[in-house]
Amino acid sequence: MHALAAIDAIDVPIFLLRSDGTVDHRNRAAAIRLPLAIPGASLMPCADDKARQFAAYLDRCMASNRAIPGALDIADSLGDIHGDTLGDDRPLVRFRCHGAVLRDEAQGAAQRVLLRLSEGDDRRFRALNDILGELRSELRRSKRFYDGLCAHAAARDQAEQERDVVLMRLYRANHDERLRLARDLHDNTGQHIAGLGLGLRQLERHVSTTEGHAQIDRLRGQLDHVSQELRRIAFALRPAALDDFGLTIAVRTLVEEWSETCGILTDFQSAGRKPPLASEVEITLFRVCQEALTNIVKHAPDATRVSVTVQYRETAISLTIEDNGPGCSEDTMTTARLLAVKKFGIVGMRERIAMIGGTFEVETSEGGGTTLYARIGSTELAA
Numbered sequence: 001m002h003a004l005a006a007i008d009a010i011d012v013p014i015f016l017l018r019s020d021g022t023v024d025h026r027n028r029a030a031a032i033r034l035p036l037a038i039p040g041a042s043l044m045p046c047a048d049d050k051a052r053q054f055a056a057y058l059d060r061c062m063a064s065n066r067a068i069p070g071a072l073d074i075a076d077s078l079g080d081i082h083g084d085t086l087g088d089d090r091p092l093v094r095f096r097c098h099g100a101v102l103r104d105e106a107q108g109a110a111q112r113v114l115l116r117l118s119e120g121d122d123r124r125f126r127a128l129n130d131i132l133g134e135l136r137s138e139l140r141r142s143k144r145f146y147d148g149l150c151a152h153a154a155a156r157d158q159a160e161q162e163r164d165v166v167l168m169r170l171y172r173a174n175h176d177e178r179l180r181l182a183r184d185l186h187d188n189t190g191q192h193i194a195g196l197g198l199g200l201r202q203l204e205r206h207v208s209t210t211e212g213h214a215q216i217d218r219l220r221g222q223l224d225h226v227s228q229e230l231r232r233i234a235f236a237l238r239p240a241a242l243d244d245f246g247l248t249i250a251v252r253t254l255v256e257e258w259s260e261t262c263g264i265l266t267d268f269q270s271a272g273r274k275p276p277l278a279s280e281v282e283i284t285l286f287r288v289c290q291e292a293l294t295n296i297v298k299h300a301p302d303a304t305r306v307s308v309t310v311q312y313r314e315t316a317i318s319l320t321i322e323d324n325g326p327g328c329s330e331d332t333m334t335t336a337r338l339l340a341v342k343k344f345g346i347v348g349m350r351e352r353i354a355m356i357g358g359t360f361e362v363e364t365s366e367g368g369g370t371t372l373y374a375r376i377g378s379t380e381l382a383a
């Protein structure tokens with residue numbers, strides 16, 4: 001009982017509890033803080049889970065020789081003295097506490113727990129805890145969302161890379177096939193035509209009639225025609241000038257022939273030393289030039305001046321085609337707009353250049369002419 005008298009003098013709430021949570025004794029501070037927690041009432045909360053935690057805490061205290069720190073939820077207004085419970089809506093307050101077993105030999109070794117509650121462990125603590133909980137779950141949600149976004153972006157990048165690889169393969173296959181066809185036409189069919197010409201000449205020696213000679217002349221004319229047509233097709237597939245003389249001469253020849261055919265004054269310039277170029281780079285730039293000149297005939301036939309420039313620098317090669325025709329609104333040159341109206345020339349140029357890692361730009365304005373720029377960086381140039 002000395003102990004009980006001593007705890008009365010302490011100014012923090014202290015209870016002496018039985019193992020089932022019933023109050024045996026309390027000090028003055030406890031009576032002030034929890035006035036309804038009088039001896040005989042239970043400190044145990046109603047809610048099952050809270051009551052289990054409370055009971056487990058008391059068990060821990062009973063089993064130890066040291067004071068056990070903890071946190072207990074205790075109803076602010078307690079049930080009546082004889083253990084009747086109030087409804088589950090009693091507000092619970094969380095107290096930090098220390099509980100130590102108190103062995104009382106005089107009462108037949110019945111054990112009590114001396115429970116010291118800490119003030120200040122109140123609603124603010126709970127509110128902070130709630131906020132922390134919300135923040136944690138918000139963080140988890142954000143993390144899940146972020147992970148989802150990352151996975152989505154990675155999948156898209158992967159798909160784009162795969163698409164580029166497939167496009168590149170298709171482009172290469174197409175390019176190689178055209179090369180093969182061009183070579184076949186030149187080496188194989190060209191030889192046959194040359195053989196036919198030779199045969200006609202030999203045949204001519206054995207023909208004595210005027211009618212026979214006229215017939216042979218007609219055949220020779222047809223053969224020349226077939227031969228020219230063959231050269232045209234082979235040129236379209238793979239300009240021989242590219243194989244024989246390289247990009248600069250091939251473009252110069254193209255520009256000169258084009259200028260002569262359509263009667264537009266055209267200036268060709270090349271600057272710098274041409275490095276060894278991959279055949280894809282050569283054919284791509286040649287095709288861009290071809291398409292640009294075709295566009296000028298189609299859309300700017302009144303142009304009076306066209307200039308084509310090929311520039312070789314250490315860091316890049318660039319091709320510029322400029323005309324002083326009517327130009328057009330730059331807004332209409334976006335890929336989406338052009339595809340919507342089924343125009344594929346500019347789009348094709350863009351794609352071809354992109355395919356070999358270069359950049360392509362169109363500068364045009366109504367009444368201000370049109371300039372196309374194609375640029376391939378040095379890393380893509382190697383043969």
Ligand SMILES: Nc1ncnc2c1ncn2[C@@H]1O[C@H](COP(=O)(O)OP(=O)(O)OP(=O)(O)O)[C@@H](O)[C@H]1O
Nearest residue numbers: 295296299300325326327328343344345346347370
């Ligand atoms: N040099 C130019 N001067 C003025 N307008 C041009 C010029 N080049 C292109 N354009 C405009 O840009 C549009 C798109 O050109 P693009 O070459 O892609 O299509 P297209 O020549 O009309 O058709 P296709 O795809 O069959 O060649 C053209 O329809 C034309 O209006």
Ligand SMILES: [Mg+2]
Nearest residue numbers: 294295345346
């Ligand atoms: Mg076109």
